[in-house]
Amino acid sequence: QKEVEQDPGPLSVPEGAIVSLNCTYSNSAFQYFMWYRQYSRKGPELLMYTYSSGNKEDGRFTAQVDKSSKYISLFIRDSQPSDSATYLCATQGGSEKLVFGKGTKLTVNP
């Protein structure tokens, strides 16, 4: 079983849709949870960083963590064509080693 599982998609939605991206993880030692966005030919860009279970909101983005079920989600409201990218979930367990999901490729169609 991989440490972090993420549906690779691809996911295609119309502009304005609500997007839900999800990951599961297996190691209870993971304490920190991140979502990165990666555009083509660029490095991953940090979107959300959270520690505790619950929701964290930043503009159109909401990160949700459920440690009891080892489930992390990212919701994008009012999606825009500029949100088209690959979204990577990642976890961290007290060291600097990040464990990533494989990424979900999202396309938002105008």
Place this chain on the structure above:
Amino acid sequence: KAGVTQTPRYLIKTRGQQVTLSCSPISGHRSVSWYQQTPGQGLQFLFEYFSETQRNKGNFPGRFSGRQFSNSRSEMNVSTLELGDSALYLCASSSGTGDQPQHFGDGTRLSIL
């Protein structure tokens, strides 16, 4: 504040050669981590350096090595290149305290012919 800078952006090498990649972290960051990204395996952790010492290491062969200088800049070296080493190599920096996020550079695209 300048971000993480990686050089060069692109490299083409042949099998058996060696290569050195460079990373300049965000000012004030003392931890530099390296990752390999491929379509098949995704992002995989190579190693992390903090205060010029390797603190964590992933499951890669000894051909992959690195170092960190006193100004926190880091280099990664791959010797005896193999076709399978073709990948995007990403560097990330952070405070190194284990509770702060890592910020990535745009990577070095390495192609092995």
